[in-house]
Amino acid sequence: xxxxxxxxxxxxxxxxxxxxxxxxxxxxxxxxxxxxxxxxxxxxxxxxxxxxxxxxxxxxxxxxxxxxxxxxxxxxxxxxxxxxxxxxxxxxxxxxxxxxxxxxxxxxxxxxxxxxxxxxxxxxxxxxxxxxxxxxxxxxxxxxxxxxxxxxxxxxxxxxxxxxxxxxxxxxxxxxxxxxxxxxxxxxxxxxxxxxxxxxxxxxxxxxxxxxxxxxxxxxxxxxxxxxxxxxxxxxxxxxxxxxxxxxxxxxxxxxxxxxxxxxxxxxxxxxxxxxxxxxxxxxxxxxxxxxxxxxxxxxxxxxxxxxxxxxxxxxxxxxxxxxxxxxxxxxxxxxxxxxxxxxxxxxxxxxxxxxxxxxxxxxxxxxxxxxxxxxxxxxxxxxxxxxxxxxxxxxxxxxxxxxxxxxxxxxxxxxxxxxxxxxxxxxxxxxxxxxxxxxxxxxxxxxxxxxxxxxxxxxxxx
Numbered sequence: 001x002x003x004x005x006x007x008x009x010x011x012x013x014x015x016x017x018x019x020x021x022x023x024x025x026x027x028x029x030x031x032x033x034x035x036x037x038x039x040x041x042x043x044x045x046x047x048x049x050x051x052x053x054x055x056x057x058x059x060x061x062x063x064x065x066x067x068x069x070x071x072x073x074x075x076x077x078x079x080x081x082x083x084x085x086x087x088x089x090x091x092x093x094x095x096x097x098x099x100x101x102x103x104x105x106x107x108x109x110x111x112x113x114x115x116x117x118x119x120x121x122x123x124x125x126x127x128x129x130x131x132x133x134x135x136x137x138x139x140x141x142x143x144x145x146x147x148x149x150x151x152x153x154x155x156x157x158x159x160x161x162x163x164x165x166x167x168x169x170x171x172x173x174x175x176x177x178x179x180x181x182x183x184x185x186x187x188x189x190x191x192x193x194x195x196x197x198x199x200x201x202x203x204x205x206x207x208x209x210x211x212x213x214x215x216x217x218x219x220x221x222x223x224x225x226x227x228x229x230x231x232x233x234x235x236x237x238x239x240x241x242x243x244x245x246x247x248x249x250x251x252x253x254x255x256x257x258x259x260x261x262x263x264x265x266x267x268x269x270x271x272x273x274x275x276x277x278x279x280x281x282x283x284x285x286x287x288x289x290x291x292x293x294x295x296x297x298x299x300x301x302x303x304x305x306x307x308x309x310x311x312x313x314x315x316x317x318x319x320x321x322x323x324x325x326x327x328x329x330x331x332x333x334x335x336x337x338x339x340x341x342x343x344x345x346x347x348x349x350x351x352x353x354x355x356x357x358x359x360x361x362x363x364x365x366x367x368x369x370x371x372x373x374x375x376x377x378x379x380x381x382x383x384x385x386x387x388x389x390x391x392x393x394x395x396x397x398x399x400x401x402x403x404x405x406x407x408x409x410x411x412x413x414x415x416x417x418x419x420x421x422x423x424x425x426x427x428x429x430x431x432x433x434x435x436x437x438x439x440x441x442x443x444x445x446x447x448x449x450x451x452x453x454x455x456x457x458x459x460x461x462x463x
Contacts, residue, residue, distance in 0.1 A: 001019075001020045001021065001071070001072070001457060001460070002017055002018070002019055002020075002026065002067065002069050002070040002071065003017070003018050003020060003070055003071075003072045003073070003074070003453045003454070003456035003457050003460070004017055004018075004060070004063060004070045004072065004073040004074075004236075004453060005018060005073075005074060005075075005076065005247070005251075005448075005449040005450060005452030005453030005454070005455070005456060006056055006059060006073065006074075006075050006076070006159070006162070006449060006452060007075075007077075007244060007446060007448035007449040007452055008033070008052055008056065008075060008076070008077045008078060008158045008162055008241070009033060009244065009448070010033065010047075010078050010097060010098070010099070010265070011032070011033055011265065012030050012031065012032060012033050013030070013031055013032075013033050013052060013055040013056060013059060014028070014029070014030040014031075014059070014446040014448070015028070015029050015030075015056075015062075015063055015449055016028045016029075016063075016446055016449045016450055017063050017066070017067040017070050017453070018453035018454065018456075018457075020454070020457045025444065025450060026066070027062075027063050027066035027067035028445070028449070029059045029063055031055045031059060032055070033051070033052060033055060034047035034048045034051035034052050034055075034095070035047070035051075037094055039094075041102055041145075041147070042101075042102060042105055043100065043101030043102045043103075043104055043105060043132070044096070044100055044101075044102055045096070045098075045099040045100040045101065045133075046094035046095060046096055046097065046100070047094060047095045047097055047158075048094060048095070049083050049091045049094065049095050049161050049162075050091065052158055052161075052162060053161070053162050053165050053166075056162045056166065057166065060073075060166065070236065071235070071237065072236065072237045072239070072456040072457065072459070072460045073163075073166070073232070073237065073238045073239065073456060074238075074239040074240075074241070074242070074452045074453065074459055075159035075162060075163050075239070075240065075241030075242075075452055076159060076241055076242055076243070076244045076247030076248075076448040076449065076451060076452035076455075077157045077158050077159025077160065077191060077241040077242075077243065077244060078097065078157075078158055078244055079098055079190075079191065079194040079243045079244060079245060080098035080133050080134050080135060080194045080195070080196075081096055081097040081098050081100070081133070081135060081157065081158060082095070082096055082135035082138065082139070082155045082157060082195065083095045083096065083155070083156060083158070083161060084149055084152045084154075085152075085153055085154055085155075085156055085161065085183070085185075086151045086152065086153050087151075087153045087180070087181075087182035087183065088182070088183065089161075089164045089165065089168075089172075091161065092149040092151060092152055093149055095158050095161075096135070096138045097133070098133040098134075098194075099133060100132070100133050100138055101132045101133065101365075102118075102132070102138060102141045103117065103118040103130075103131075103132040103133070103134070103137035103138060103140070103141050104117045104118075104119060104132035104365055105117060105118060105141070107121060108121075117132065117365070118132075118137060118140065118141055118144070119131055119132045119134070119137045122136075122196075122213065125209075125212050125213070126197060126206070126209035126212055126213070128197050128198075128206070128209055129284060130197070131362040131365075132365065134194070134195060134196035135155060135194070135195040135196065136195050136196040136210075136213075136215065137196060139155060139215065139219075140215065143214065143215070152219060153182060153183070153219075154185055154219060154220070154221055155219055155220060155221075156185050156187075156221060157187070157191050157241060159191075159240070159241030160185050160186075160187065160191070160221070160229075160240050160241055163238050163239070163240050163241060164183055164185060164229055164230070166232055166238060167229055167230035167231060167232060167238050169232075169233040170230060170231045170232045170233040170234075171230045171231040172229065172230035173228060173229060184222075185221040185229075185240065186221055186222055186224050186227035186229075186240050187220075187221045187222070187223050187224075187240065188223075188225060188227070188240060188242045188243065188290075189203060189223055189224075189225065189290035190242050190243035190245070190289055190290045190291070191241060191242065191243050192205065192220075192221075192223045192290075193289055193290055194243060195220070197210060197213075200288060200289075200290055200296070204223060205217055205220055205223075225462075226239065226458065226459040226462040226463060227239060227240045227459075228240075228459070228463055237459075237460060237463070239456060239459040242452070242455050244448045245262075245268065245289060245297060245299060246289070246290075246291055246297060246451070247447070247448040247449075247452045247455060248262055248447045248448045248451055249270055249272070249297060249451065250450075250451035250452075250455055251442070251444055251446075251447035251448060251449070251451030251452075251453075251454060252415050252417050252442035252443075252450075252451070253272075253415050255412055255413065256410065256411075257410030257411045257412025257413075258271075258272075258412040258413055258414075258415055259271050259400070259407075259412060259413070259414045259415070259435070259437070260414075260417065261414060261415070261416045261417070261418075261431065262416075262417050262418045262421075263305045263306060263392065263416065263417075263418040263419075263421040263427060264305055264306055264418040264419055264420060265305055265307050266301065266303050266304070266305040266306075267301075267302045267304060267305035267306075267392060267395070267396055267418070267420075268299055268300060268301040268302060268396075269299065269300045269396040269399050270289075270297045270298065270299045270300075271298050271400075271403055271408075271410070272291060272295055272296070272297060272298075272407070273288070273295065273297075273298050273406060273407055274294060274295050274406075275294050275295070275296060282402075282403075282404065285300065285361075285363060285402055286298055286299065286300050286399060286402055286403065287299045287300075287301065292458075298403050298404065300396060300398075300399020300400070300402070300403075301362060302357075302361070302392070302395045302396060302399070303357070303360065303361060303362070304356040304357055304358065304359065304369075304391070304392055304395060305392060305418070305420055306418070306419065306420035307359070308356045308369075308388060308391075308392065309335070309338070309388060309389075309392075309420060309424075311358070312338065312384075312385065312388050313335055313338060316334055316337075316338065316381065317329065317331065317334050320334075335423065335424075338385045338388075339385075339389075339423070339424045339426055341382035341385045341386075342382065342385035342386040342388070342389050342424075342426050343386075343425070343426040343429075344382055345378075345380070345382035345383045345385065345386040346386040346389070346390070346426060346429070346430065350380075350382065350383045350386070351378060351383050351386040351387050351390055352371055352372070352373055352374065352378050352383045352384050352386070352387035353371070353372040353373040353387060353391075354369070354370070354371050354372075354384070354387035354388050354390065354391040355369040355370045355371075355372070355391060356369050356392050356395060357369045357395065369391075371384070371387065386426070389427055390430055392420075392427070393427060393430045393431050394434065397434045397435060400435065412437070413437060413439065413440055414431055414432070414435050414437045414438070414439040414440075415439075415440060415442050416428055416431060416439060416440070416442065417442040417447045421441065422441060422445070428440075428441065
């Protein structure tokens with residue numbers, strides 16, 4: 001069977017045609033996503049849902065040309081973000097992405113507590129750890145500031161919005177109400193949990209927590225796995241999205257006990273925990289995310305990843321251009337040089353201690369990084385570069401050490417994915433040394449899209 005997986009990411013949108021029998025990718029297309037829009041909301045990070053939908057439609061057209069015959073489509077979507085839609089599925093707002101920091105704005109200041117952000121207050125009031133960028137934190141900010149548009153029916157993810165829209169002109173699942181019909185979006189437990197205020201053991205949003213924040217649960221889609229969105233005009237089945245973290249794991253990690261590390265703009269590490277229906281406690285620095293059935297992903301999400309390498313790249317380029325205004329060294333040239341210098345310094349044991357948490361963490365947004373351990377032995381740019389690469393992996397390793405013993409004691413590999421991991425072999429060497437596990441690159445360049453295609457096959461089986 002041929003299936004299509006579409007990953008609606010932050011910077012790109014990708015799609016593949018996957019053959020479930022041969023386990024081969026028959027066709028692959030990646031196009032730019034939506035650039036960030038101008039907003040006068042402090043900390044706002046918004047994208048155009050219409051641009052993302054156009055990208056999805058372009059990908060579907062190109063995949064049909066390259067490898068026709070697929071009959072099932074499923075989506076993977078960027079986590080935490082949301083947009084508002086009306087009863088007909090029309091967007092009433094931009095997409096508020098996971099990078100949106102409006103809920104990090106202080107809502108009160110005192111001599112005892114200092115600045116308290118909205119996200120911190122939500123965590124305090126509800127007992128659910130909530131970070132800025134979570135959809136319900138963004139929504140609560142919008143309520144407080146009169147930014148929720150009139151006529152809102154539901155909040156949906158980028159992937160679920162696209163899933164509904166490509167069914168227009170075909171057969172879209174609807175809800176039939178007394179005052180007329182309306183679209184009926186369904187959220188996968190993974191994406192529902194990413195909104196915040198979600199009880200993963202009850203499998204639903206926490207009504208008490210929602211009431212505390214004066215949020216009506218009517219605005220939230222119902223939750224379910226393997227949910228059919230409808231059919232495209234040419235008859236393809238379309239299923240609502242799972243999260244990009246979950247899809248990436250489905251796509252890349254194929255053996256029991258595998259650990260998945262994704263280093264792109266940010267970075268995260270995930271392992272599978274089978275709870276057998278029992279609740280488990282995890283460290284507050286980690287997330288327990290729905291995966292499939294009674295299995296969960298234990299995930300540590302770092303803000304530092306390719307973004308800190310980009311920052312270092314910019315500094316080094318600035319030094320080069322100050323010394324030679326006519327220099328033709330490009331950003332890509334500098335990345336190659338950085339990796340080479342880091343690899344050499346790391347092999348010689350010359351490395352600076354760099355804490356790469358320059359943008360803080362999800363639980364401590366005010367935290368900042370540092371460079372320590374300077375000596376005449378490691379004062380050069382090579383040890384500095386090696387310290388940056390090591391610092392990225394070290395933060396992920398620290399998450400790993402906090403994971404339940406059942407995850408850490410599993411035999412398995414470390415699978416690495418993401419553009420930063422692919423372009424910087426030194427990251428694989430550092431990871432293998434720190435984790436003490438065989439470390440390999442994923443077989444796929446678009447793991448989440450491949451995972452979405454595999455998820456499409458599972459959805460078809462369940463329906």
